[in-house]
Amino acid sequence: MVYLKDVVTLEVNRDACTGCGMCLEVCPHAVLALEDRRVRIRNRDACMECGACARNCPVGAVSVAAGVGCAAAVINGLLNRQAPSCGCSIDPKNASAGKVGGCC
């Protein structure tokens, strides 16, 4: 299953890459590949912007505007004029979040 075309914010910097392969290991949708020991985006539209690759890249060669693809969270964000929050947990810093029931 593939979601919308050409929307994700994933970027790789092949020059910075050391080829450690960590980003490939953590990606749940096999978005990335190694080519000549450097990272390459193999299947961009399969990316769900979870941010695992960027967070586990020791040299900062992968970047993505990470977030959770959840409509209820986006609606909560709009209602509260804040970042998306799915309301799946009670956030002590943002008690008003979670007007729309989340799902995770």
Add this chain to the structure above:
Amino acid sequence: MKWRQNDSSNEAVLFPMASPQALAAADIARPMRPPGLDQPFVNGAVEGPAGKIPRVSAKLTRRDRWGSIKARWGVGRMHYAVDPGLYALGSPDAGSPVLVTANYKMSFDRLREALPGRNAWILVLNTEGINVWCAAGKGTFGTGELVRCIAASGLKDCVGHRDLIVPQLGAPGVSAHWVRKMSGFTVHYGPIRARDIPAYLDAGRRATPGMRRKTFSLTERAVLIPMELVAALKPTALLVPLLLLVSGLGGRDAFVRNLIHDGLFSLTALLLAILSGAVLSPLLLPWLPGRAFATKGLAVGLAAAVALLSAWGMDLNSGRNLLLGGAWLLMMPGISAFLAMNFTGASTYTSLSGVRREMRWALPLEIGAGLSGLAVLLVSRFF
């Protein structure tokens, strides 16, 4: 942590190189109460260097299974948690593997039930009772909490090695290289599904490509449906009496006759719309037209509306029936599209950018269809 809130765009931007040290330094000092020995699933204790460590079994009891079922239906779900900290599965020793998980009871149970006959340490992070993947997305299953938990649990004195097995779906919150720098422990990302852990361990901590891919099979989608239904039926319960009242009022006949004729139709249409968006759309997801979830829900809702109208055998020569039918022809796809769109949060492959793109057209369409349908429904009462 490494999430910066950008107020103008409502976006969490991830800076890959930023250090989590500032947060963790203050946090590591936070003391941690050892997990309670009186929790119902604890079946004993092993002696650790700093006191008793609760022991659990890979065998789930009827109570554990009933708890999972209840959580799937949203009963007590926000408080379905185990105490965070270190647990012993079986009789682990200094060489046993350390498996990290979240303190959502269902996550904890899926992990231990996957390891019959094995001895291991289970390090449970405090994710406020949220599962690994969702908590990693929020950062509560994260570098800071992991490092804090390692220190506070006394793990270093329980094991001779410095290796942790963290679920792959915890990686959005955990930075393996920072964990190593801050705690001395090496993070090994284990398989996505707990049931693959024995094979992963036996292969010397090697995961096959299949273990690293997140699927969204029919079964995986089906178990999520009760939660979708419960969420949808709560506002519906408020709406039904109102809908019946409106159906009874106006019209040519007496209140009760109206209620039976039009009220029953409206109630059926509403429930069918919910069924379309919260049950059929998730189940039929890969076979429905379009990529956007709202498109899929719209298609199911429209099909259901057409089916209902043709099956009901309504006399469409009457102006009231025509308006009533038209109202639900608008509202059913709108409701179904909204519910299907909300299923993005439960799905395993939607991105935030994609959901935003989808919502830009879908949300106005859904609200528009709902409100205009409602207006037509009200107008129909005057015929």
